[in-house]
Amino acid sequence: MRKTTKNNLITFGGTLILCVVLGILMQAGKLNSMTTGLMVTIGIYIIASTSLNLTVGVLGELSLGHAGFMCIGAFSSATVSTLMINGGAPNWLSFAVAIIFGAIMAAILGFLIGIPVMRLRGDYLAIVTLGFGEILKSLFNNIYITSDKNGLHFGFTNPPKNIDASTKLEILRGPKGTSAPDLTNFWVVAAVLLICLIILMTFIDSKSGRACMAVRDNYIAAQSVGINVTKFRLMAFTLSAAIAGAAGALYMHSLANMLPKKFDYNLSILILVYVVLGGLGSLRGSIIATIVLYAIPELLRGINQNIVNYRMLIYAIILICLMLWKNAPVFINMREKIKAKCKKSKTADLTSGGAEA
Amino acid sequence: MSELEKNTPEVQGENTAVEQKAAETSEKSSAPMLEVRELSIQFGGLRAVDGLNLKIKKHQLYGLIGPNGAGKTTVFNMLTGVYKPTSGAIFLDGVNITGKSPVEINKSGIARTFQNIRLFKEMSVLDNVKVGMQNSTKYTTIEGILRLPRYFKEEKLMTERAIELLKVFELDGEKDALSANLPYGKQRKLEIARALATNPKLLLLDEPAAGMNPNETEELMNTIRFVRDKFDMTILLIEHDMKLVSGICEELTVLNFGQELAQGETSAVLNDPKVITAYLGD
């Protein structure tokens, strides 16, 4: 079997097994509600970090505005689900449509933003994505959508007026946030996560994914073999945004009230940290890093009441150590030596085994 | 390759190829494959290439030589659309390709290697070649994501073709290695393989023997000849190694300070006193 296929199967299989095991434990009532809530949030963050890895790892461009696409997904999906459920559609159907709608809206915005952004490279691209992320957040901080028997009413910076009071339904309320129906549960997150993983893996392991990596490694050479650089960059950026939109939709429906300011650059950076520490281009790395790094602060919170005050300090120290371990030349050398030793002992085992037989 | 092409019409998929081939054979003897007229480029105050004329016939092995900084790589960059010439024109099989983008130029049939190797470093040797092949595949991104039958069919063909190509350069044993981990000489060969993967009619090699020892150079000469014959390729190469140049090039153009110093049959050009002076300094 090809190495890529094998790697993907291991990652996908591992995630699947983890989801099933956790799901069974949850159904059996072995997990408290806090743990279940944690699982849902981590699942959503994994969707976000693996999708960001497509831009940062596979395309090789630092995007600092990933939370902006989650924001679009969140608020556009909330609008759809609220309206559909209010109109009498079943919950599951409303939610499915809402997630897809959120992803599509994020994809459209990702595409439109991508047109100017993908002309840039490196630092410039990072700064511009940071700006767009903040703009998207601010946009939803100012959008009001209310429905009544006369249909939808929009407001910008102010709530719409002349609403029929008896049938009034506030959907987006600007900075006061949005209360979407509580539809996200562990199984939905697991399903969306697995689907997104498949999409990412199959995209990366196809000619389009190869084209993106070629552009990342050397865009002049990529052009010289006929790769349309802009097309593939735009494609990957759009796909990355779409999946972030789905993550945002799940996030929105998991909280009682979601404020737009939740999707600020802090969230983008947090997800980026998962991607970078998990390893650029490695979906498995993103998954593991998200689980570990999200769980650490929560565990520290749980261990001891006094430690709570030092929680972020300890988290920061762990992050710095991890960074050094991954990138400092001293540690890289050390790791390679260990690897080489392991290999040697393995081959030694094999040869001695062969001698015995 | 020609056998392979017959077996894989799906992947090749160039319905114009046949007509082109026919057209080529009819004017094979007369019209040049590549014609460059009065090509010039100016960088600020520097005229890096000044009024260059070139005619390269099909199936020819043509050398472009000259001292460092003479403008040879700049000529390649103009031929492949990396730089837009200040004036002059480039014709490939009679079609004016001046000022086209690198992607368009590759699609119209020119592929190249780079003086400072530009491989896709974090990708495997096999994938480097497969990237070169993707414009001859037809499956869409959606088909790839959904893993529809055409994905498997074309990927399989691509892999087979890529391995075939790697075999020519004796790289098939390292197909799964990261290209960055190959030794220098093999990286140069992989670049040639990747360029050939795009199915060009004209191959541009920028100092293919740079950094190779005499044995490797000898081997490379044989490979270049083999490529020319097996793929029926026209090759324009830049080289410093005089042994390689005199060994395989049929005709030469010598550049000096961006201008043509001499042009003609290899042995005549290399014995030209002007050329000897330019190389040795007076």
Ligand SMILES: Nc1ncnc2c1ncn2[C@@H]1O[C@H](COP(=O)(O)OP(=O)(O)O)[C@@H](O)[C@H]1O
């Ligand atoms: N993009 C550029 N901008 C300015 N000067 C350039 C550029 N590219 C090449 N040159 C100059 O053009 C001249 C020819 O360079 P080059 O074609 O690389 O020479 P060589 O014959 O050694 O390949 C050199 O003086 C070089 O500095």
Ligand SMILES: [Mg+2]
């Ligand atoms: Mg040069």
